[in-house]
Amino acid sequence: MGFLSPIWFLALAALTIPLLIHLWNIRPGKTLKVGSISLITEASKTSSSSFKLLHILLLILRCLLLALIAIFLSKPVWEKMISPSKTKGWILIPKENFNETYTKFKPQVDSLTGKGYELHYFNEGFVKRDSTKQQADTASNTNYWGLVKQLERSGQGRPVYIFTPNFKKHFKGSKPTVHLKLKWQTYTQADSVSKWIASAAFTNDGSIKVTDGTSTPQGTTYGSKILKNDGDAVHTVRTQNGRTSISLNGSKDAPVIVDTTTQRIAIYTDNYPLDAKYLKAALDAATAFSGTKTTIKQYNNTAIPLGQTWLFWLSDKPVPSNISTQSKHIFAYADGKPVDVNSWIEPGHIALKKRISSKENDSQVIWTDGFGDAILSYSNSSPASWRGRGGLYTHFNPAWSDLVWSDDFPAMILKLLQQQPASQPNGRDRRIINNHQLQPDIVNYNMPISPLRESGQTDVSGYFWLLLMVVFAAERVLNYNIKQRENG
Template sequence: MFQFLNPIWFFGAAALLIPVLLHLWNIRSGKVLKVGSISLIDAASRKSSRSFKLLDIPLFILRCLLLLILALLLALPVWQKKMEVAKVKGWVIFPKETFTSTYQTFKPTIDSLTKAGYEFHYFNPGFAKSNLTKIFLNAKDSLKTPLSAPKNTQHNYWDLVKELNSKVSSTLPVYVFTPNQATYFQGSKPQVALNLHWQTYTPADSAVTYIQDAWFTPSGDVRVVQGASKPSGTTYTYSNLRAKDKANTTFNINTTEGKAQISLAGGKQEAVTVDTAVQSLIIYADNNTTDAFYLKAALQAVVQFNQRQTVVKTVSNPAQIPANTSWLFWLSDKPLSKAASKNCKNILTYQSGKPATVSSWMSNAGQFATALPDQEKVNLYKSIAANPIYISVWNDGFGNMLLGLQHSGTQRIYHYYSRFNPAWNNLVWSDAFPAWMLKLLNKPSGLDTSPYDKRVLTAQQYLPQNITQTHTAATTKPFENKSLTRYFWLTLIIVFAAERWLAHRTPKTLSA
């Protein structure tokens, strides 16, 4: 079955109007006839006429065809082929970027499934089919790595499972083998109707130490945030060192192009540039002046601990928000002003909605937290229904999102579904309030720490919710998509060459 993966590009076919207009307005000038005398020719009234005709039909057709093929090419044509259920017993899938380690971990299970007739597919967008027997070229069963995935490629496994849910039948057995690290699972746990068997493992490099961030203190020292991540969790330590201290055995400090850089001695992590900028924390209070008072006190405590060059300021008018603001706290029930937030790197904004009275607690341990000690729980009294599309940062005791992270380009927007007010929760009275804000503010300035997140999840945490009703999108047979773009590219090149030849051909001269 012929289909297009990106049909919005069909609007590109409107470009066919261009060659039509060009050919219709390509009017030829009249011919001049030489006669001996015009004295015998009667005077006639002057008339003019204009004819809109297609003068070069083959060239016109080729140009229209050229634009049409280009629009179809951008629409990503594929041939959707249904597979025979009798020949396909199931799928075995695991990621290309972790191919070697995944196969070696589950080799007996994977080999037995493939021998039983299960097809191998990559656990990557599109789920490309491959043949494991062509990869095992060594008689000693050593694995030769297939075509390597792009560097720093990391897909969200839950997004892939949702895509898989729309591609295969709910009756087809699917065996998934992946790492179990939390960094591969983002957003909300999906609901699927799949015959899913998901097994995970903890990679060998399950512990890592790295530099998360570094900056200059007002006294000229370098404040370093060092992270240590392992399967049970991630911890951070703070330390100060002099920029010219060469005797330090833990860190290496160098200067490159006038910028101070710091790295772990003997570590493989790239050097982190020491931040010299002054951090600006701006609070827009609007009518919630009480909320702003509590928040400002917590931020000042963070500044004192961070020892970072920081300005904390409360404004009453959005026009007073300066450009290049590090953090904007929009404590208003009004929608976030686009003009005010345009040049802000990080934004925390109150979300509007109908508040609901709840009897629960809130935590900043993230959506994968299990058993928490009582001292890490804060009483929650009111909240607003959250949008599940964001990454959960703070949750209530039922697992509902209270603070969600949205990435918008290089900007991070935190949507808060409660308030910094004692009427909503006990956070502002808690000793943990400054610690929560410290964890929130001390995100890396230029370093993505996800490759260093080694926390692992249990099956209860990562397995999607399996619903009993049948797919609405899946059929009784699985199918695979075969890309047809190469054929469209070949056709486009042939048509373009023919168009160029017709456009530059030499017209024949007729002799009198």
């Protein structure tokens, strides 16, 4: 028996209340009937009291009633315990891919179960599996490192064998350090390649630009191509009810609706019209290459129409809140005092002559200088901002760097426009993690062996509630009968 909220046992102090009530018994004086009171002299009035337990059964019922209330509020649960002598250890396999994993490691699993190891799911609660009988697998994105930490807290002191896939999506956070007798084996699942349509949009000439994502154990890549309305050998294009959709041939995924919106790009020049000129040329080249429907406009005042896809804020002043909240992406100059440097910009190894000191420490770094400090960082806020707390720590100006003269400049801008800051959908991720990298840090010491707990806890508070009602009813009936006898 266990209790989820044992603090409520402090309520047992209330047992003193019925005990005091029964001990402090005020006894009324007796009335003596006489014929005449003329010969009786007046005496002082007196009353008597005694500390004596009366109606002991009623006292017991009331104390039991208060005790049951405290137990009910403490949320009692029933935990099964397995005798330590019957189990040598656990075998843990994720429920979502049990069949494939068991088939992959069948000889090892069968050998361990024959030696007395129990088969449990490597999922929340570590539920025991009765057999290796084939059952339907269910999809899940369990964090295996988090489960290992829970396993240590469960009091499992015997050897544990874990068999899992090695997809990177299952290993989140920092690698744990645990005190467990643990052996972990992994494998790459058969379904190790995933393909999907990341995006699709109409171009200026009415064609469709589609971006496909491919995830393999080696990594995730994206590729784009221009399609006509009849599709190609890989893609199927359909138009229904005025909406055009595209899907991968042979895929069970739902078709992706082709985006018909126009990408709107605004450049705020402020005191940097020359910088805006170089940026505009790079944007023209990048959007012409991508073929997506795009409009690019420059503004020398803050009367910028709301709803911009991209806002390039070439100014030392902060972006007004009304413009900031209505722009999907913001690319801004960082504020601060410029300093002369002799370094370069990566990627591209482009000469860097002047920069603003970086203050970023919590944003995703996109471009760096030769010392690894941020030149451009990304903050995945709302709206998504290519500035974080600072921004571009240089300027689009030949006096600051050779970036605007570089052949890589339009390509770097294009990559920003097409950048998908969020990673691929987690269900699509087929990247794997090295077996050495995934192994938790094991701290070896003689850990005492405790009884193994069956996973899951049975809530028994309902039984105590029923018993509470029975005792309450019995107390009321007994109290009524006592009063009837005393009054009668």
